[in-house]
Amino acid sequence: MEDENLYIIREIIVASDKQLNKDVLGTRIVELEFSVRTLNSLKNENIIYLGDLVSFTEDQLKKFRNMGMVSIIEIKEKLAEKNLELGMNLPNWPPDNINESLNQRSFEKKKIKEKINLESVLELIKEFDETTLSLRSKNALRNLGCYYIGDILFLKKEDLYKINNLGYKSILEIEEYINSLNFKFEEEIEPWSKDIILNLREKLYNKLSTETKEELFKKDQFLEIELKRILNESINISKKNEKIKSRIIDVLINRFGLDGSPAKTLETIGQKYNVTRERIRQNQENGLRKLKIISPITPILDKVFEELLKSLPVTETEFNKILKEKNLTKLEWDFKGLQDFYETFGTTLDFYITKLNNIKIITKSSNDNFFTLVLKNVNKRISNTGLFSLSDCMNFKDIYLNDIKKETVKKIIQTRPLFQWLDNKENYFTYYSNRNRLSNLITKTAISSKTANIDNLFKSIKKNYRIDKNISFTKDVFISFCKACFDCEIDDKNNINFKSSKSKLSDFKGYGGNIIAPNESKIMKLFNDYGPILDWSDLKELSLKAGVSEASLTMIMQFSILFQRIDKATYTLSNSKLDLKNIKTYKIDISKESYSLNDCEYLPNKIAYIEVNDYGEYKFTMNYPRPLRSVENKYQGVVYKNRVFIVM
Numbered sequence: 001m002e003d004e005n006l007y008i009i010r011e012i013i014v015a016s017d018k019q020l021n022k023d024v025l026g027t028r029i030v031e032l033e034f035s036v037r038t039l040n041s042l043k044n045e046n047i048i049y050l051g052d053l054v055s056f057t058e059d060q061l062k063k064f065r066n067m068g069m070v071s072i073i074e075i076k077e078k079l080a081e082k083n084l085e086l087g088m089n090l091p092n093w094p095p096d097n098i099n100e101s102l103n104q105r106s107f108e109k110k111k112i113k114e115k116i117n118l119e120s121v122l123e124l125i126k127e128f129d130e131t132t133l134s135l136r137s138k139n140a141l142r143n144l145g146c147y148y149i150g151d152i153l154f155l156k157k158e159d160l161y162k163i164n165n166l167g168y169k170s171i172l173e174i175e176e177y178i179n180s181l182n183f184k185f186e187e188e189i190e191p192w193s194k195d196i197i198l199n200l201r202e203k204l205y206n207k208l209s210t211e212t213k214e215e216l217f218k219k220d221q222f223l224e225i226e227l228k229r230i231l232n233e234s235i236n237i238s239k240k241n242e243k244i245k246s247r248i249i250d251v252l253i254n255r256f257g258l259d260g261s262p263a264k265t266l267e268t269i270g271q272k273y274n275v276t277r278e279r280i281r282q283n284q285e286n287g288l289r290k291l292k293i294i295s296p297i298t299p300i301l302d303k304v305f306e307e308l309l310k311s312l313p314v315t316e317t318e319f320n321k322i323l324k325e326k327n328l329t330k331l332e333w334d335f336k337g338l339q340d341f342y343e344t345f346g347t348t349l350d351f352y353i354t355k356l357n358n359i360k361i362i363t364k365s366s367n368d369n370f371f372t373l374v375l376k377n378v379n380k381r382i383s384n385t386g387l388f389s390l391s392d393c394m395n396f397k398d399i400y401l402n403d404i405k406k407e408t409v410k411k412i413i414q415t416r417p418l419f420q421w422l423d424n425k426e427n428y429f430t431y432y433s434n435r436n437r438l439s440n441l442i443t444k445t446a447i448s449s450k451t452a453n454i455d456n457l458f459k460s461i462k463k464n465y466r467i468d469k470n471i472s473f474t475k476d477v478f479i480s481f482c483k484a485c486f487d488c489e490i491d492d493k494n495n496i497n498f499k500s501s502k503s504k505l506s507d508f509k510g511y512g513g514n515i516i517a518p519n520e521s522k523i524m525k526l527f528n529d530y531g532p533i534l535d536w537s538d539l540k541e542l543s544l545k546a547g548v549s550e551a552s553l554t555m556i557m558q559f560s561i562l563f564q565r566i567d568k569a570t571y572t573l574s575n576s577k578l579d580l581k582n583i584k585t586y587k588i589d590i591s592k593e594s595y596s597l598n599d600c601e602y603l604p605n606k607i608a609y610i611e612v613n614d615y616g617e618y619k620f621t622m623n624y625p626r627p628l629r630s631v632e633n634k635y636q637g638v639v640y641k642n643r644v645f646i647v648m
Contacts, residue, residue, distance in 0.1 A: 260331030386438020
């Protein structure tokens with residue numbers, strides 16, 4: 001493309017004598033625009049003409065002082081332009097009259113315009129941070145108004161000497177750098193402006209990266225291979241010794257978890273090498289600086305995060321599975337480490353990783369306070385009700401005001417310990433809780449009786465004042481909850497049979513360390529001793545003697561799941577199996593002598609049906625068995641209208 005073309009305007013020295021100019025071998029090496037390092041190395045070996053140079057082999061050149069591979073490549077390229085090569089056999093060189101012939105030559109300066117090749121253009125439009133130049137040299141050039149490598153060419157070498165604290169070594173570094181690109185001070189580039197540079201950077205880099213990405217994607221194959229490649233690429237440009245290079249790579253791998261292992265702290269890595277965390281931090285910064293210089297192409301890493309953004313919200317475990325299915329890796333990754341590593345290249349990723357109950361969730365939201373609020377609200381509901389629904393979660397103010405998606409909320413709540421869905425639609429759920437009112441109520445039932453009718457139990461719980469009436473769940477959900485929380489079975493008679501009263505999803509201890517309150521225990525004992533059925537008058541009197549106030553008794557009989565009313569002012573233990581067929585029937589005659597309640601104590605486990613007679617005439621039979629009383633320590637009696645009558 002035409003707008004990708006840059007040209008260099010440079011001055012060269014040519015011989016005015018055309019005949020002598022044809023004698024290529026007699027060309028002085030100073031005329032070929034060798035770099036300073038190369039030219040000085042050749043001069044030290046007393047090489048003046050091209051004919052002198054081509055007489056040497058490559059192996060011989062390697063032995064020259066300060067002659068490296070870069071210089072040798074430069075020499076070979078210059079010779080190729082003249083159709084010459086190293087190691088030529090020149091039997092008649094040098095000619096006897098060479099000095100005379102060359103002394104007759106005259107020289108003149110000439111400006112030429114050359115097109116700059118694509119590789120050189122890419123170098124010229126680099127920012128200083130993309131190069132290996134030292135920080136001192138970079139700052140010096142910026143002080144002179146240079147921001148890209150090509151800007152240096154417009155400088156005079158003398159300009160560098162005017163900068164304070166810039167020594168000869170740094171000036172030489174800058175000069176050698178531009179010479180390595182086959183350019184020098186005071187050469188002009190056209191066209192050249194900031195707009196042109198930015199346009200070229202965008203076009204050429206995109207073009208280059210697209211082509212290279214496809215090749216690298218096929219070559220690297222897996223994320224772990226790609227990461228290893230770019231680490232080696234970055235460290236290879238370092239001037240440090242191999243031991244330090246190896247440590248820098250190892251530090252980056254461990255710091256960001258680039259081998260699939262969890263990311264490690266500076267302290268942990270420092271302990272491995274017996275150095276301070278500050279030294280490890282320096283190693284890390286050194287490695288990252290090298291990475292920024294090469295601007296690594298990471299097609300697989302790009303693909304990983306592209307897939308991640310499409311999959312949100314997702315747990316770390318789930319996404320690792322996705323990557324394996326897409327054949328992008330064989331390892332398990334710590335994505336917080338990968339994120340930190342990726343963002344050092346200057347790319348900010350729109351996702352956030354939070355750890356909840358040892359489960360890492362990756363979402364688009366960066367507000368970690370949101371997760372806390374959601375779980376706080378859900379925990380409160382689970383504590384009060386034992387179970388909750390996903391649809392009710394979506395009514396939380398923090399959720400609908402922030403337009404949080406249902407899938408995100410779903411991922412968050414599933415991080416709770418022992419989380420379980422209670423229906424096929426994945427709406428109602430429960431999980432482990434230190435306090436769970438529903439579990440406590442069921443535990444009370446299981447303690448009082450190993451077997452309970454599921455319908456009666458469900459109705460008792462639904463009307464319990466401690467259960468949030470806004471949470472509407474079906475009997476099927478309730479049964480699922482029972483199976484999830486308790487070791488129990490539902491038989492064909494619609495009974496729930498408890499093998500243990502201990503909840504698997506709750507560890508809450510109630511009043512006084514017991515799930516059944518002391519007053520509830522006292523009343524249970526009354527039914528066991530004088531029941532199984534007690535009317536209100538008997539129950540009130542027995543409770544007062546047991547130390548339970550009438551107010552407390554009223555509250556317990558109204559709301560406790562342990563007891564149920566079977567008739568007007570008549571109660572029994574919930575889920576008690578009443579065998580009323582074999583209970584004896586006694587008679588009383590209300591026309592006979594009666595006794596005060598205060599003078600007659602209750603008889604444990606003495607209950608009977610009572611036939612009421614008046615002057616020997618049968619009137620009726622009381623509806624339920626009544627507890628018997630002791631009369632004068634030698635008779636049995638029963639209460640009728642607040643008086644005790646002896647049974648016949």
